[in-house]
Amino acid sequence: xxxxxxxNGDMNMKISIIGAxxxxxTQQLIGDIAQxxxxxxxDTYVYLMDINRRRLDNSYILAKKYVEELNSPVNxxxxxxxxxxxxxxxxxxxxxxxxxxxxxxxxxQKWETVTEIGEKHGYYRGIDSQELxxxxxxxxxxxxxxxxxxxxxxxxxxxxxxxxxxxMQTANPVFEITQAVTRWMNVKIVGFCHGVxxxxxxxxxxxxxxxxxxxxxxxxxxxxxxxRFRYKGGDAYPxxxxxxxxxxxxxxxxxxWDIQMSPAAIDMYKFYGxxxxxxxxxxxxxxxxxxxxxxxxxxxxxxxxxxxxERPRFHExxxxxxxxxxxxxxxxxxxxxxxxxxxxxxxxxxxxxxxxQHIPFINAIVNNKKTRLFLNVENKGAIKDFPDDIVMExxxxxxxxxxxxxxxxxxxxxxxxxxxxxxRILKMEWNLEAFISRDRRVLEEILIRDPRTKSYEQVxxxxxxxxxxxxxEEIRKHYRI
Amino acid sequence: xxxxxxxNGDMNMKISIIGAxxxxxTQQLIGDIAQxxxxxxxDTYVYLMDINRRRLDNSYILAKKYVEELNSPVNxxxxxxxxxxxxxxxxxxxxxxxxxxxxxxxxxQKWETVTEIGEKHGYYRGIDSQELxxxxxxxxxxxxxxxxxxxxxxxxxxxxxxxxxxxMQTANPVFEITQAVTRWMNVKIVGFCHGVxxxxxxxxxxxxxxxxxxxxxxxxxxxxxxxRFRYKGGDAYPxxxxxxxxxxxxxxxxxxWDIQMSPAAIDMYKFYGxxxxxxxxxxxxxxxxxxxxxxxxxxxxxxxxxxxxERPRFHExxxxxxxxxxxxxxxxxxxxxxxxxxxxxxxxxxxxxxxxQHIPFINAIVNNKKTRLFLNVENKGAIKDFPDDIVMExxxxxxxxxxxxxxxxxxxxxxxxxxxxxxRILKMEWNLEAFISRDRRVLEEILIRDPRTKSYEQVxxxxxxxxxxxxxEEIRKHYRI
Numbered sequence: 001x002x003x004x005x006x007x008n009g010d011m012n013m014k015i016s017i018i019g020a021x022x023x024x025x026t027q028q029l030i031g032d033i034a035q036x037x038x039x040x041x042x043d044t045y046v047y048l049m050d051i052n053r054r055r056l057d058n059s060y061i062l063a064k065k066y067v068e069e070l071n072s073p074v075n076x077x078x079x080x081x082x083x084x085x086x087x088x089x090x091x092x093x094x095x096x097x098x099x100x101x102x103x104x105x106x107x108x109q110k111w112e113t114v115t116e117i118g119e120k121h122g123y124y125r126g127i128d129s130q131e132l133x134x135x136x137x138x139x140x141x142x143x144x145x146x147x148x149x150x151x152x153x154x155x156x157x158x159x160x161x162x163x164x165x166x167x168m169q170t171a172n173p174v175f176e177i178t179q180a181v182t183r184w185m186n187v188k189i190v191g192f193c194h195g196v197x198x199x200x201x202x203x204x205x206x207x208x209x210x211x212x213x214x215x216x217x218x219x220x221x222x223x224x225x226x227x228r229f230r231y232k233g234g235d236a237y238p239x240x241x242x243x244x245x246x247x248x249x250x251x252x253x254x255x256x257w258d259i260q261m262s263p264a265a266i267d268m269y270k271f272y273g274x275x276x277x278x279x280x281x282x283x284x285x286x287x288x289x290x291x292x293x294x295x296x297x298x299x300x301x302x303x304x305x306x307x308x309x310e311r312p313r314f315h316e317x318x319x320x321x322x323x324x325x326x327x328x329x330x331x332x333x334x335x336x337x338x339x340x341x342x343x344x345x346x347x348x349x350x351x352x353x354x355x356x357q358h359i360p361f362i363n364a365i366v367n368n369k370k371t372r373l374f375l376n377v378e379n380k381g382a383i384k385d386f387p388d389d390i391v392m393e394x395x396x397x398x399x400x401x402x403x404x405x406x407x408x409x410x411x412x413x414x415x416x417x418x419x420x421x422x423x424r425i426l427k428m429e430w431n432l433e434a435f436i437s438r439d440r441r442v443l444e445e446i447l448i449r450d451p452r453t454k455s456y457e458q459v460x461x462x463x464x465x466x467x468x469x470x471x472x473e474e475i476r477k478h479y480r481i
Numbered sequence: 482x483x484x485x486x487x488x489n490g491d492m493n494m495k496i497s498i499i500g501a502x503x504x505x506x507t508q509q510l511i512g513d514i515a516q517x518x519x520x521x522x523x524d525t526y527v528y529l530m531d532i533n534r535r536r537l538d539n540s541y542i543l544a545k546k547y548v549e550e551l552n553s554p555v556n557x558x559x560x561x562x563x564x565x566x567x568x569x570x571x572x573x574x575x576x577x578x579x580x581x582x583x584x585x586x587x588x589x590q591k592w593e594t595v596t597e598i599g600e601k602h603g604y605y606r607g608i609d610s611q612e613l614x615x616x617x618x619x620x621x622x623x624x625x626x627x628x629x630x631x632x633x634x635x636x637x638x639x640x641x642x643x644x645x646x647x648x649m650q651t652a653n654p655v656f657e658i659t660q661a662v663t664r665w666m667n668v669k670i671v672g673f674c675h676g677v678x679x680x681x682x683x684x685x686x687x688x689x690x691x692x693x694x695x696x697x698x699x700x701x702x703x704x705x706x707x708x709r710f711r712y713k714g715g716d717a718y719p720x721x722x723x724x725x726x727x728x729x730x731x732x733x734x735x736x737x738w739d740i741q742m743s744p745a746a747i748d749m750y751k752f753y754g755x756x757x758x759x760x761x762x763x764x765x766x767x768x769x770x771x772x773x774x775x776x777x778x779x780x781x782x783x784x785x786x787x788x789x790x791e792r793p794r795f796h797e798x799x800x801x802x803x804x805x806x807x808x809x810x811x812x813x814x815x816x817x818x819x820x821x822x823x824x825x826x827x828x829x830x831x832x833x834x835x836x837x838q839h840i841p842f843i844n845a846i847v848n849n850k851k852t853r854l855f856l857n858v859e860n861k862g863a864i865k866d867f868p869d870d871i872v873m874e875x876x877x878x879x880x881x882x883x884x885x886x887x888x889x890x891x892x893x894x895x896x897x898x899x900x901x902x903x904x905r906i907l908k909m910e911w912n913l914e915a916f917i918s919r920d921r922r923v924l925e926e927i928l929i930r931d932p933r934t935k936s937y938e939q940v941x942x943x944x945x946x947x948x949x950x951x952x953x954e955e956i957r958k959h960y961r962i
Contacts, residue, residue: 131930271922287929287937294937385868418910419926422903429899441752445900448768449612451932456768456775 012043015362016085018154019096019171020048020078021055023062023325024347029093030063031349032359034072038367039359042073049078049085052101056080058329062340065332066348069341086154087161091362094154095170098146103471106322108315114466121462123452124291125306131451132424134282134289134306135172135222142443142466143435144173145475151177155185166365168192168358169376175221175424176431178376179391183432190403191376191391192357193221195278201260202226202275205251206243208236218383218408219416221376221393222279223424225272227412240275253300256310264288264298272420273413282306283424286451321347364398372397372406383408385417390425439481440467493524496843497566499635500577500652501529501559502536504543504806505828510574511544512830513840515553519848520840523554530559530566533582537561539810543821546813547829550822567635568642572843575635576651579627584952587803589796595947602943604933605772606787612932613905615763615770615787616653616703623924623947624916625654626956632658636666647846649673649839650857656702656905657912659857660872664913671884672857672872673838674702676759682741683707683756687724689717699864699889700897702857702874703760704905706753708893721756734781737791745769745779753901754894763787764905767932802828845879853878853887864889866898871906920962921948 015033020026026048034040048063050056060078067074079085086092097107104110115126125134128142151169158165167189169178178191196217203210208231216228229236244266251261259265265281267288276284282305288298295303302310324344332338340348353359363369372395379392382405386392395406412421427446434442440463447459467476496514501507507529514520514527529544531537541559548555560566567573578588585591596607606615609623632650639646648670650659659672677698684691689712697709710717725747732742740746746762748769757765763786769779776784783791806828813819821829834840844850853876860873863886867873876887893902908927915923921944928940948957 271926285926285929286934290936387866415914418907418914422907423930426899426903426907433896433899445752445766448766449904449932451930451934453767453932455771 011045012041013039013366014045014047014089015091016047016049016089016093018049018082018085018092018094020059021050021052022095022097023055023059024321025095025170026059027062027066027347028349028354028356029358030066030074030076031070032353032356034067034070034074035349035351035353036359036363038363038369040070040072040074042075044073045075045077047077047079047085047089049080049082050096051080053080058326061329061332062325062348065336065338066340069339069348070350082154083157083161086157086165089158089162089165090366091166091168092154092158092162093168093170093358094151096150097171098150100471106315106319108318110471112312112315113469117465117469118462121458121465122454123450123462125289125308127447127450127462127466129289129306130427131285132223132283132420133427134284135279142472142475143431144176145435145478147171147173148177148180148432148435151181152185155181155187155189158187159185164188166190166361168361170358173221173431174376175391176428178221179428180432180435182378182389182391184436190361191221191393192361193279193374193376193393194356195222195280196224196374196393197355198260198278198281199226201258202240202277205247205261206236206239208239216395216406216408217277217374218394218412219280219392220421220424220428221391222283223420224277224280224374224393225412225416226275226277227408227410229275240269251300253302253304256302256305256314259299259304262299262304264304267298272415274416361398365400365402368400370397370399375403377403377405380405382406383421384411386421386425434479437481438478440479441481443479492526493522494520494847495526495528495570496572497528497530497570497574499530499563499566499573499575501540502531502533503576503578504536504540505802506576506651507540508543508547508828509830509835509837510839511547511555511557512551513834513837515548515551515555516830516832516834517840517844519844519850521551521553521555523556525554526556526558528558528560528566528570530561530563531577532561534561539807542810542813543806543829546817546819547821550820550829551831563635564638564642567638567646570639570643570646571847572647572649573635573639573643574649574651574839575632577631578652579631581952587796587800589799591952593793593796594950598946598950599943602939602946603935604931604943606770606789608928608931608943608947610770610787611908612766613704613764613901614908615765616760623953623956624912625657626916626959628652628654629658629661629913629916632662633666636662636668636670639668640666645669647671647842649842651839654702654912655857656872657909659702660909661913661916663859663870663872665917671842672702672874673842674760674855674857674874675837676703676761677705677855677874678836679741679759679762680707682739683721683758686728686742687717687720689720697876697887697889698758698855699875699893700761700873701902701905701909702872703764704901705758705761705855705874706893706897707756707758708889708891710756721750732781734783734785737783737786737795740780740785743780743785745785748779753896755897842879846881846883849881851878851880856884858884858886861886863887864902865892867902867906915960918962919959921960922962924960 017026048060056078063076099107099110118126158167167187169189169191174191174193178189181189212232214230217224217226219225248266259281268284269275292303292307295307341350357373360371364371375396376391376393379386379390380388382394383392397404430446443463444459447453498507529541537559544557580588580591599607639648648668650670650672655672655674659670662670684694693713695711698705698707700706729747740762749765750756773784773788776788822831838854841852845852856877857872857874860867860871861869863875864873878885911927924944925940928934
């Protein structure tokens with residue numbers, strides 16, 4: 001079912017979701033599309049694509065039912081072939097985390113295996129947990145090989161079959177992938193993340209009326225900072241200082257993800273001069289991460305999400321949600337009168353949007369519904385002192401003419417630039433150099449500079465064991481030098 | 482004896498050496514001046530300045546005798562007051578390593594004490610031995626406090642009393658100091674180093690006729706790379722590759738400094754794509770430096786100079802030379818017929834120059850004797866992808882109109898830029914931020930990112946013990962935040 005079939009036909013808009021077997025995220029996008037007036041039309045087609053047929057089927061069944069419940073005429077199509085999904089698409093959303101189903105039930109399982117080997121060799125939380133980049137559900141050190149490669153493959157198909165489409169990169173590592181595609185492929189790519197929503201937790205804790213806050217954040221993906229923070233016309237940072245003085249010691253983490261106002265965040269704020277937002281708080285130096293005890297000191301009683309207790313627990317939780325959704329899909333097939341929006345209103349939202357930026361982005365581009373988003377795009381002068389062609393996370397206005405970067409005002413502090421952004425950008429560069437050079441010594445070099453490394457033998461040992469894993473055969477071949 | 486006294490008088494040229502108690506280096510400069518036709522004149526005045534009167538006296542006695550033996554009419558003046566040295570100077574050469582004589586006999590003693598404390602806290606070779614910066618006879622982590630401060634003081638006096646003078650920075654850390662003065666003071670500063678001479682060892686080992694080599698090196702101080710290497714019109718790197726294949730395994734280190742063709746240099750060449758030159762070979766990652774055994778593997782049987790055996794031995798050697806020069810000065814006073822150029826021809830050279838770049842620089846500026854030097858000056862576009870205002874070590878032609886940067890051709894490799902120069906530049910930036918902010922947390926942050934650090938407590942512990950040393954009282958007060 002290629003789009004040619006619809007030429008002069010009824011398809012006006014084709015949105016494709018690669019990795020649509022990620023059932024939950026897919027349903028969020030479906031809900032947003034179905035509840036966006038300008039997009040919820042009978043000539044809008046949403047293509048769900050996944051190589052895992054069972055997961056794809058589940059996602060498809062639920063999506064069909066969900067749009068029906070929302071009385072949306074949007075068409076849902078499922079395909080296992082990526083070409084079909086990409087051909088003549090207007091927007092391609094990549095949310096896929098590749099894994100090999102011969103070896104693993106999901107990507108988390110793969111990650112857990114690799115992490116375990118890392119820990120055996122002296123790398124607490126695995127070699128992929130990296131200074132300024134502890135968000136590590138992807139195989140970072142190994143140049144996120146499968147993730148980068150998949151994105152480049154998608155970009156290459158887009159170039160051929162849908163050259164005007166936007167590639168909306170959602171799967172991590174967003175920074176590395178968005179940079180790789182921008183640098184090596186002639187394709188429009190934009191990186192998406194919802195970490196910026198951390199600002200609302202700040203406003204809530206400080207008791208601020210969101211409508212009255214003039215704010216801006218900027219940096220790189222998972223490394224963003226509240227550079228502008230004004231309330232009712234005045235500087236709002238003194239309000240934060242007051243909260244710290246009066247309330248910081250009473251703060252308690254409500255769940256492993258609740259770290260926006262943690263001692264780590266405050267400590268980073270005091271050093272860098274601006275508040276880190278969202279996942280940035282997870283991505284400090286090892287100071288906050290040496291071990292579980294250290295993590296609890298800095299992130300509250302759970303020690304954040306990136307530790308040996310909470311991370312596996314979270315994976316189990318996601319697996320339970322997946323099972324629940326599989327069951328729900330089975331039930332829906334047996335009994336079409338089941339209402340998803342009633343049975344699982346946390347996932348199948350009605351009357352409200354998910355908060356993800358994807359559909360507002362599409363609506364802005366297509367229907368000129370101008371909106372302010374925080375996107376990963378080339379810097380092009382927005383943040384001073386960084387090259388134009390580095391992908392940075394920036395406040396951007398989007399409309400039918402495309403992306404319009406806001407001026408970053410006030411500028412980020414020198415400490416953020418020199419102690420955080422530049423070192424993080426270099427790690428991105430090292431990662432891409434590993435991938436493109438296919439040179440194993442680059443992987444070694446990254447680990448040699450890792451504070452957990454005590455000898456060169458340790459580096460060779462851990463890499464060799466990870467690259468020997470059966471499911472890493474392709475990476476092993478890739479690193480031929 | 483301020484220069485005003487000489488106005489309309491006989492002083493045409495005033496060269497001042499700050500830290501002239503460094504007897505050996507001072508005599509090299511004296512020999513170069515006295516043997517440079519255009520400068521060896523009766524209206525040339527060389528001011529020797531040091532706060533250590535005994536050392537200054539020795540240097541003065543020897544310098545006077547040396548110029549006499551060379552039949553040079555150059556005037557030697559000794560002063561203990563820095564103002565007198567700087568007032569109306571044309572060139573100020575800073576070679577001083579400050580130490581407090583109440584506590585130490587020389588700067589090495591201070592360094593050894595600090596290194597020992599570092600090792601006690603788990604920092605092999607001390608906290609000042611840093612990745613990409615193992616040349617560590619200066620207290621690097623502590624922002625080279627005394628060295629940077631002295632250079633800023635000198636620059637400030639130059640601004641006031643000799644605004645057209647060149648400050649010729651020779652004492653380490655050349656990179657940090659040259660950058661600090663360039664950034665914070667409105668004074669002409671140029672950083673000097675002789676590490677570039679390592680290329681001649683390469684040519685010698687490869688059996689090349691130096692005259693036939695077209696070469697260029699560039700980078701930052703103690704981090705320079707042979708970017709251009711052509712021989713008799715063709716690429717000379719294949720000659721190096723051939724040497725590696727046929728001779729590298731037969732290479733032996735003749736002394737602790739002889740590491741230009743060591744396995745470490747070759748390993749760096751293979752990874753970075755260009756040969757590291759001079760001190761750059763000492764300044765790799767910890768891969769080459771974990772312990773003495775590792776160092777011996779990479780630098781030959783001595784393990785290079787930066788280790789617990791050779792470094793103290795070298796300091797002893799320098800102390801013996803100092804003693805010998807003191808004795809020689811005493812002898813000269815008793816018996817003026819002693820010939821220094823015969824008694825110690827290694828130091829008091831006759832018929833040849835020292836190889837230091839200082840006097841050729843002065844002669845080029847003053848007498849338009851155009852010459853090619855390798856100097857630490859603002860980049861100003863010479864090396865692509867680095868800001869104009871970063872001080873880099875560059876090939877420069879010098880004449881009466883000043884400095885003319887060569888085009889760096891071919892460009893340095895991406896790996897040199899991203900894995901070496903940028904990380905090294907960031908360390909410089911961290912160092913200057915520590916100094917200027919007076920914030921102890923910056924010192925902590927530098928150590929948190931050190932591969933030898935295992936806990937935050939370790940960082941606090943080592944800094945606290947070093948800052949508690951009686952001779953570090955001023956640094957302790959400086960870091961008030």
